[in-house]
Amino acid sequence: MTTALDLDLVRTHFPAFDNAAPAFFENAGGSFPCRQTVDALTRYYTETKVQPYAAYAESATAGELMDASQRRWAEALGVATAEVSFGPSTSQNTYVIADAFGQKLGPAAEVVVTNQDHEANTGAVRRMAERVGATVKEWRIDPSTGLLDPAALDDLLTDRTRLVCFPHCSNIVGQENDVAAITEAAHAAGARVICDGVSFAPHGLPDIGALGADLYLFSLYKVYSVHQGLMVAQNGVLDELPNQGHYFNAEYPDKRLTPAGPDHAQIASAGAVLDYIETSFAEHGGTGDLATACRTMATRWQDHETVLLEPVLEFLAQSPSVRLLGPASTDQPTGHRCPTVAFSPVEQEPESVAQQLVDLGIMTSHGTFYADRVLQGLDIDPARGVVRVSWVHYTSPADIEKLLAALDDVLG
Template identity: 50%
Template sequence: MALDVEFVRSQFPAFSSAELAGHAFFENAGGSYTCGAVIDRLTRFYTHRKVQPYAPYAASELGGAEMDEARARLAAMMGVDSDEVSFGPSTSANTFVLAQALRRMITDQGGAVVVTNQDHEANSGVWRRLAEDGIEVREWKVDPQTGHLALADLRAFLADGAVRMVCFPHCSNVVAEVNPVAEICAIARAAGAYTCVDGVSYAPHGFPDMNALGADIYLFSAYKTYGPHQGIMVVRRAVGAALPAQCHHFNAGVLYKRFTPAGPDHAQVAACAGMADYIDALYAHHVPGGTEGPLARNNVVHDLMRAHEVRLLQPLLDHLAARNDLRLIGPRDATLRAPTVAVALDRAAEPVAAALAAHGIMAGGGDFYAQRPLQAMGVDLDRGVLRLSFVHYTTEAEVGRLMTALDAVL
């Protein structure tokens, strides 16, 4: 069964926009197009439900019910309890709050934290700043040639049993190698450490099955997964109880409020149910009459997305690898990575991105808040990298157009 890309694109108003016509979008790692189901729910909430939720009158009750629906349906898709899903203004803000909780835990109980230099700064800097309070921060470093994280290095960090949290990405937003999350989490658990996985760069390619991954905390951004600008985090019950609450004292007993210092945007929370609508629509279209539950439906759609992306990605990787005027960052095998392709050029990347725009290619150049991995791999930050990122609504023709434009510009 292959992904029906025409049906996929019919779910996104952007593809019928006159302003976007003639342009191929290759900066999805910075934020995806929004699906129609999310836009419809957001419009409905702002039009008919924009009151304080959970009050005893109809509009308020309907607004609160839609917020609850979003949490419940996303939780069911990922195989967790509804109260294990929290919303916040962004993944960066959510990670900051978690770091403050870990600061208190380690200050009281002792211990260390492991971070990587493969991460986007949002899942690295806040943990690293714990060192300012005397907390030991151990850096799991990438291979300077490949960007790969070796499991042997992690095992060495965990050998003394002092680590309380291992923070790492599902995949980097520039290296893009899909890390073996389940294996890493099992190694950490055996050493008595919790895991915090930055899924921002992976979730656009398929929402996680949390039980299969085994992560204690998993974070991603709704605006990169076809939704509104919210940060979403799954905090499993055990780690949620162990970390000190960061909320109003009277909310500490509610897990989904425990790491939410301020109320999230009500309308955007409610609109996140549209992401579940979209996954269900893809499942129903590809599996007519299917009766599987939310988690199984999500896994079917995940596999459809990934298979389509891998098929389109391999020719692009081969095309780039054949050139002698650039360095392809990360694996050359499409099955090992996400379709987020960073290349270091023999010139500054941003002017190249601007030149591609003249060919109808929307891409980006810079460091993408990934200065640590780029520096570790010897990339000149003044030049940065050209990043070409796509998702499952991208077509084979668009990838071909990208390769033609690259040849013309380079």
């Protein structure tokens, strides 16, 4: 298992690896923060923890740091600065967006949601639709593969469709969806899209401008950064949605979907992970701007993840003791098979399998991971749940060998 990623160098940027080498396999729940993130938070709390945007030096610096985070993220994601905003979490951000649509849609509207989503991306939209009397249509996964068929979406879209909500990648099935194609189909029907990028962004920051999704959300705490949700709102969608913030802030696009007061320290520190990516890009011989660094490192990360993923998929796919969920091969037409690997033990209880893996030094867990509808769609009882192992680019071949040995021990 060799890859073009210099893992020793990569790991120097993560304090979690300073004194130990944990076999951490719950990255889909939240990643380790990089050193740049930790340092930025410490600096903010020790040097500039004051109300930002006033004239005195500490306050002006605090405000500049917050603005810089927003600017840098926009550059990284291929969108305009005012199209980026930060909220407490993706669940909270989706809730606000759903409410905004609810003030605009009525009984004639149709919304399409999937059963491949984490509940955060459709629960609030489903409730909103019920409240306003709109029709909810569910784009369902294939019950054996867990994948979404684009042809099935075409059958659901009509000239009354106003909104399509879907994941860039499911946190159970692990397969990237073709966001650009789905968005194009929704736009052709006259609908807006909300794309949940939470399970995809840790595996490579996307060019959201190019993907075209009107609203694209992800959680920074899964992207080596702070505990905030980042939202991109583009293509003029904000002009169509009623302001959700204070009335006197309506003219600021980045305040229209953020009714909560901003978390100054976390927003100021949110951009530090981009310094990590730039540094790592340079350490791998790269030159170019931030967007180039993000795209290039995304490819390197994904290549590395794929090399590590293949033996695990192979092991689980041939094991009679489990049902592997999601694609068993990394070669998929819609993009990256992310290393978020869920499986359903045939005879043993998922809770017991997870506990045995933990006892063998594998940091993992079991449950529904708030993807109850995905499990139901795969004919798995949410009360039983599944076991999930997930990793990212800083995971090492040694971690994978440890995982495979533990799986062999527990599953036989």
